[in-house]
Amino acid sequence: MKNKNVTFLTQAAMIAAIYVVLTYVFAPFSFGEVQVRISEALTILPLFTPAAIPGLFVGCLVGNILGGALLPDILFGSLATLIGAIFTYQLRGKSPFLAPLPPIAANTIVVPFVLRYGYSVALPIPFMMLTVGIGEALSCGVLGLVLYFALRKYKNIFFRPTAV
Structure with a gap:
């Protein structure tokens, strides 16, 4: 039991x-109205390990803080990544092509409101949903699936079973 907890925390x-x-x-490329956050490719990792859920949340939280984000972005942007990670985890065992959809949807819905009300970006919210959605599709969809297919051969080496 102790070893599983250490593995979970390490992952x-x-x-x-x-x-x-x-x-x-x-x-x-990670911030703003038009963003392709390369790190969002990691949102595919809940398919391999439940440890990715807190890992992605904390990573996004710290990344936003170090990137100079405002408090609404730090909180709600990180929560969007957390929601995406939880729902991606729920999709394990199904087609990997479905896995990028939760983080794409969560960020496409949440981030434009953060941009409008946190940063006072004057662009229309539907337009920002489009730009953020395209960026998320590139990072989560394209790069995330590239990462998935690169790692799936090695999942038993890198992602040993962990406690939930």
């Missing part, structure tokens, strides 16, 4: 750290 911490690094390194 979550590593996923959070990778998310933060990718967000920070690609900061020019």
Whole structure:
């Protein structure tokens, strides 16, 4: 039991750290009305391990803080990633092509409201939903699925079963 908890915490911490690094390194593309957050490709990881759920949430939270985001973005943007991760986890065992849909939907709905009311971006919310949605489709859908197919061969090496 103890070993499973250590494995879970280690996996979550590593996923959070990778998310933060990718967000920070690609900061020019990670924030704003038009964003392709490369770190969102990691939202495919709940298909491999439940540890990805807290890992993605903490990674997004820290990434937003280090990226200079405002409090509404830190809170609601991170919650959108958490919601996406939880629903992606629920889709394990189904087609991997469905897995990117929860984080795409959560961020497409939440982030434009954060941009409008947190950052006072004057663009219409439906337009920002389109731009954020396209960015999420690229990062979660395209890059996330590339990551999935690269990792699925090695899932028993990198993602040993962990406690929920």
